[in-house]
Each structure stands twice: as C-alpha cells, then as structure tokens.
Amino acid sequence: ILADGKSCEDVDECAGPQHMCPRGTTCINTGGGFQCVNPECPEGSGNISYVKTSPFQCERNPCPMDSRPCRHLPKTISFHYLSLPSKLKTPITLFRMATASIPGHPGPNSLRFGIVGGNSRGHFVMQRSDRQTGELILTQTLEGPQTLEVDVDMSEYLERSFQANHVSKVTIFVSRYDF
Numbered sequence: 150i151l152a153d154g155k156s157c158e159d160v161d162e163c164a165g166p167q168h169m170c171p172r173g174t175t176c177i178n179t180g181g182g183f184q185c186v187n188p189e190c191p192e193g194s195g196n197i198s199y200v201k202t203s204p205f206q207c208e209r210n211p212c213p214m215d216s217r218p219c220r221h222l223p224k225t226i227s228f229h230y231l232s233l234p235s236k237l238k239t240p241i242t243l244f245r246m247a248t249a250s251i252p253g254h255p256g257p258n259s260l261r262f263g264i265v266g267g268n269s270r271g272h273f274v275m276q277r278s279d280r281q282t283g284e285l286i287l288t289q290t291l292e293g294p295q296t297l298e299v300d301v302d303m304s305e306y307l308e309r310s311f312q313a314n315h316v317s318k319v320t321i322f323v324s325r326y327d328f
Contacts, residue, residue, distance in 0.1 A: 190207035207226045227315070230320050242285070248305065257307050266300035291323045293324045297323065303317075
C-alpha cells in the first residue's frame with residue numbers, strides 16, 4: 150500500500166532471488182505474483198523440425214524441396230507473455246505483429262493477419278493498423294485470476310503466392326487485482 154492508503158504498487162518478484170523458478174525457466178512478473186515459463190518448440194515429425202533460436206523463438210528447419218505441407222507450417226513461432234490487471238478497460242491493443250524488409254531485398258507485398266488458435270478467441274480481434282502491422286485487440290473486460298492463450302498468425306504473400314507464415318503464441322496472465 151502506498152502513502153495515500155488506497156493505492157497499491159506491484160512488487161517485481163522476478164527482480165530478486167525470491168521467485169524460485171526452476172533452472173531453465175524464465176520468471177514473468179504478474180500483478181500480485183509471478184509465473185515460471187519455459188516455451189518449447191513443437192515436436193518434429195517426418196522431415197519437419199524446429200530449432201530454438203532464442204529463449205522465446207523457434208524456427209523451422211529448411212523444408213525438403215518436394216514437401217508442400219512443410220512450407221505451409223509456421224516458419225517462426227515466437228512466445229510472448231503479458232500481465233494484465235483485472236477489469237482492464239476495453240477495447241485496448243495488447244500486441245503488435247509486423248514484418249521488416251531487408252534493404253535491397255523485396256519483401257512481401259501482401260500480409261494477412263489472423264487469430265489461428267488458443268483457448269480464448271472470443272475475447273480478441275486481430276486488426277491491421279498499417280500495411281505491415283497487425284494488432285491484437287482485447288475486446289472484452291477480463292476478470293482474474295485467469296490465464297488466456299491466443300495464437301496470432303502473419304502470412305506473407307508475394308504476387309499472390311504464399312511465401313511463409315509466422316505464429317506468435319501470446320499468453321496473458323490476468324491478475325486478481327485491478328492495479
């Protein structure tokens with residue numbers, strides 16, 4: 150409780166040694182607590198496999214030339230963790246997904262954004278904010294504590310031909326508190 154006797158300030162349990170997350174996991178501060186996370190790449194099957202390129206991203210290994218199904222699987226999968234207070238006013242943009250072009254290399258000339266999975270699609274919409282950016286918008290007020298997951302997809306097209314898609318797995322920890 151702050152000096153005014155009414156307001157609260159969250160303590161970042163992840164800043165010190167008190168969080169007790171096991172080795173190999175990452176501490177995510179949440180309102181009134183913390184979560185230990187360990188994002189995992191999808192299991193490989195056949196000639197298709199993923200490799201962890203950072204603690205929060207997996208990339209698909211190159212596809213065999215004759216494997217059309219492989220090319221339609223996500224090229225990258227990234228993991229994002231958000232902490233929200235209970236009863237947050239909506240609508241509110243929670244997450245942005247964009248592409249960047251490399252100088253001298255033509256990038257995709259068309260992008261499509263969408264929600265492709267998770268356990269709470271009804272709470273969100275995906276909307277384009279400009280030519281290269283999509284936004285995940287929370288449309289319904291959430292009451293905590295609860296954990297929601299939503300998978301958003303960005304598909305790249307060049308001259309109407311599918312090039313690649315990228316999935317962001319967004320996990321939202323809703324606090325029991327409204328601060």
